[in-house]
Amino acid sequence: MTSAQPPSDPAAAPADAALPDAVLPDAALPDAVREIAAGYAFTGPALELGAVLQGTDAYPQAQVRIPLGVLNRHGLVAGATGTGKTKTLQLIAEQLSAQGVPVFLADIKGDVSGIGAPGVAGDRITARAAEVGQAWTPQGCPAEFYALGGQGTGIPVRATVTSFGPLLLAKVLELNETQESSLGLVFHYADRHGLELYDLKDLTAVITFLTSPEGKAELKGIGGLSAATAGVILRSLTVLENEGAGAFFGEPEFDTVDLLRTAEQGRGVVSVLELPAVQDRPRLFSTFLMWLLADLYQELPEVGDLDRPKLVFFFDEAHLLFKGASKAFLEAITQTVRLIRSKGVGIFLVTQTPKDVPADVLAQLGNRVQHALRAFTPDDAKALKATVSTFPRSGYDLTEVLTRLGTGEAVVTVLSEKGAPTPVAATRLRAPRSLMGPMEPAALRAAVDASPLAARYRDAIDRESAYEKLAARAAAPEDAPPRAPEPGRAPGRASERAPEQEGAGGLLGSLLGSPALKSFARSAGTQLGREITRSLFGTSRRHR
Known part of the structure; x- marks a missing residue:
């Protein structure tokens, strides 16, 4: 068997080279686990998601990964509320940043700002790291914090x-x-x-x-x-x-090119758009996110397939974008998603079930991380069946697996370096290294005030x-006749x-x-x- 490559994160590599004594050698892995691990043994740089899960056991020597070069082929992160989707976004985003790829995250609930601060060690993180063969060390990402229309702490984002x-x-x-x-x-x-x-x-x-x-x-x-x-x-x-x-x-209108920045040591900047203040207006903020994508598509040159994307854009609560959309709007979304990959931009749609996404868009999402689904109602059961039908054939009974996954576990399939789907893998995911929760308000304000972009965007202008x-x-x-006031109302x-x-x-x-x-x-x-x-x-x- 070809063993999985060591993590591409340099900080994790030394510790992962010495796994706990309880880890089975490759020859002792179950055949099904060994076969899955072989499908994720990429030779180039990749993001580490976690370890293959069989039953309740995780196998740290069988790592599930995503090649960096296929992240512009787009992806889907789905699952019921409370299954760990946000932590999965955080895990992927911080590794992209470490690899020099800028990231955009929409913070719907106000709990993603912690990506800019180091995580806090604890028993749960230590246990999860041991289970999946992760050498966990706390580390935050270089981050910029924005607020839609200035309604929040972040730098105002406006559009004309x-x-x-x-x-x-x-x-x-x-x-x-x-x-x-x-x-x-x-x-x-x-x-x-x-x-x-x-x-x-x-x-x-x-x-x-x-x-x-x-x-x-x-x-x-x-x-x-x-x-x-x-x-x-x-x-x-x-x-x-x-x-x-x-x-x-x-004005000043936000320049989407500012989302493509890198920081010290070549790490990609994670741009976090806080939306809790406008979450009661989902049609507005979801459409505003689409404006950011459309503007990027218009501004960026064609580059074809790169060894790493220029930007990865996480579109949270994606179902809001498609709800009530006109035919012309849906056609524009489909074409933008299809064509923007040639501009070096990868899109991850985040929602509860794949059925929230139109078929023409879903067909373009090559990387899939599906968290648990619940089947409490007939509609839930129908959604579960539809989700299972969208996965490649596998040795799993996905109907059972998807209802039994715990928090921080998911069924994964991605595109290999050759563009072919990898084997479906039930996966116990790694723990993010950044803070899993909101950043302290004082620290967030200090980060916003220290940003070089604050002076450019903070104050509105009216030209x-x-x-x-x-x-x-x-x-x-001068000879224009004045308009008479309306009866019963004082002029002006x-x-x-x-x-x-x-x-x-x-x-x-x-x-x-x-x-x-x-x-x-x-x-x-x-x-x-x-x-x-x-x-x-x-x-x-x-x-x-």
């Missing part, structure tokens, strides 16, 4: 509305296909006429103008925007802003954009206006009603506007 694009924004606003198409028309018009959509008030201003008599005339050549559809979009934007989501859109341009042009003519009392009237019929609406805007809209196309190009998701970046 124009960069976010109509397809992703339609998902956040829960628009139907007709409304989504109309929103795309608004973006197209703004792109052509140099009307920068930096924040939500810019988009509101452009929609309001396009539903005015002057704006309708401008749209004749490329389609129309009905008052009813515009009203739905404006009301949805108002609700979004009232929920505090306006802080997510604006001249569509709102200011439209308002300024409308206000310019914004607090007494309904939200949709503030966007569509208030001061801005009065300004947009000026005939002067007609000539402005026709001449507002600029070279800057013409430089906008949009990706599969309709996301954009002006040339940097």
Whole structure:
């Protein structure tokens, strides 16, 4: 038998060379275990997951591993709540960092920040390390901590509305296909006429103008925007802003290239996006994560298959991305996942069962770590059966194994260095070397304050954009007749206006009603506007 290679982590190699006396020599391993171990005996650098599990016994000389070079073939980490998915992410992420690969993690529950601090030794960790042949030493990773829209301790992550694009924004606003198409028309018009959509008030201003008599005339050549559809979009934007989501859109916009950084000694930086403050808005944060991926796809050059990925992106709570998605949105996801591997980016989707992921996307996930599933209800049993059907044939009764796995155990199959699936292996996983839990608040704040990125992104800015341009042009003519106040309301009392009237019929609406805007809209196309190009998701970046 070809024995498994020693761990690629230099700190672990010396201790793993001297395994406990209780470990059986290769010749004494059960035949099934020996056969599985041979399938994971890679020659190149690899990540160490754990030891082959048979029954309740783990065999430290039979190591389960993932070749570093196949991590851009994407993966799936699945399992019921409480089975150890988060610790598996942490285990993989810290080894990637040690190998010089940057990592992105979405911290949904607030318990991933510990990856930036050394772990704490204890009896459970010592016992697990002995069971799987791991030389455990505490070590944290170089980490950056971000917060969506600044709602949290981390460095604020924002996107401009124009960069976010109509397809992703339609998902956040829960628009139907007709409304989504109309929103795309608004973006197209703004792109052509140099009307920068930096924040939500810019988009509101452009929609309001396009539903005015002057704006309708401008749209004749490329389609129309009905008052009813515009009203739905404006009301949805108002609700979004009232929920505090306006802080997510604006400048300075986050540059996704900052996710590709390495630190001292060539270790990859682990970027942690904290999301507990927005976990009650799953449609928003899951779509925002997709924006990060779409932007990376647009920005990075083609590189083909590398010996190690440029970035591995863990997409937690992935089922939220697909729930209620339009056909166009699903097609864009599928194509992005299919093509981004050639940019050197690997994606791991994290969810409860494989059935949460559309078949076309699931087919592209070559590396699988499946934690335990429970079969308490008929729906659970159906999900279990569907999960078993997605694995290659093996010597296991996976229906039984998947319901009996303990916390920190999983069924694994990955792609070999030649691109073929490895044998299915029940695995007792290693313990992460970083802190398994949240970092202390004071330490987290200190890490954020010390970041070289804090000064660049912390303070929001509000440059001249569509709102200011439209308002300024409308206000310019001195002979423009003032709009009479509505009966029974004092002029200028914004607090007494309904939200949709503030966007569509208030001061801005009065300004947009000026005939002067007609000539402005026709001449507002600029070279800057013409430089906008949009990706599969309709996301954009002006040339940097």
